[in-house]
Amino acid sequence: MTKIKVCGMRRKEDILMANTCRPEYVGFVFAKSPRQLGIDSALELKKALDPEIQAVGVFVNEYPEVIETLCESQIIDMVQLHGDESAEYIQRLKEKVEVPVIKALRVRDRQQIREGAELPCDYLLLDTYTKGMYGGSGKTFDWHLIPPIDKPFFLAGGLQESNAGEAIAAASPYAVDVSSAVETDGYKDFEKVKKFIERVRAYE
Numbered sequence: 001m002t003k004i005k006v007c008g009m010r011r012k013e014d015i016l017m018a019n020t021c022r023p024e025y026v027g028f029v030f031a032k033s034p035r036q037l038g039i040d041s042a043l044e045l046k047k048a049l050d051p052e053i054q055a056v057g058v059f060v061n062e063y064p065e066v067i068e069t070l071c072e073s074q075i076i077d078m079v080q081l082h083g084d085e086s087a088e089y090i091q092r093l094k095e096k097v098e099v100p101v102i103k104a105l106r107v108r109d110r111q112q113i114r115e116g117a118e119l120p121c122d123y124l125l126l127d128t129y130t131k132g133m134y135g136g137s138g139k140t141f142d143w144h145l146i147p148p149i150d151k152p153f154f155l156a157g158g159l160q161e162s163n164a165g166e167a168i169a170a171a172s173p174y175a176v177d178v179s180s181a182v183e184t185d186g187y188k189d190f191e192k193v194k195k196f197i198e199r200v201r202a203y204e
């Protein structure tokens, strides 16, 4: 079964929506973004989140100490590195935190994905390359570029209800990750999230 991550939780309503729609993962964006959360807000959201749903912290070139603190305080259950973090950075972080680490790649070509699969992370996340943006672009990339790799990966970038089935068929990801397309006026939209999740569940 393809797992689902809904990224960019910002309000208590978003968490109540997640508790109802039941994705496996939700994302708290700590990177600079219109969806950026502070630590205190993240703590409040995590307290309201169903404990069966994992909270993923999304970071771009963050000081490792910040990530370590969020993991130790159990505000996040998983780390998503969405910047230019090197293999050495990932390795050092893995030695400090006990939670799984996802490394995002902004996909340019097959070779980059093959090399990414060798990184010392637990999962890859394959997102669209968009100049000047680290993530949350709402744009898709050519899923047929993805070569067979041994590492499980999250598929991201412009996913929505209408393309979720095609994306899963083309890429066979471990999980799909959605953000922009399930928003209205910059906030998560219950109906859009519900329809996206129903479409992915119906695909199995």
Ligand SMILES: O=C(O)c1ccccc1N[C@@H]1O[C@H](COP(=O)(O)O)[C@@H](O)[C@H]1O
Residues within 6 Å of the ligand: 007, 008, 027, 029, 031, 032, 033, 034, 035, 058, 059, 060, 082, 125, 127, 134, 135, 136, 137, 138, 139, 156, 157, 158, 159, 177, 178, 179, 180, 181
């Ligand atoms: O969502 C953001 O604003 C963001 C900012 C910086 C890095 C990553 C971010 N989000 C991630 O972007 C992808 C794709 O999202 P979309 O569906 O295309 O909008 C997803 O992995 C988010 O976790």
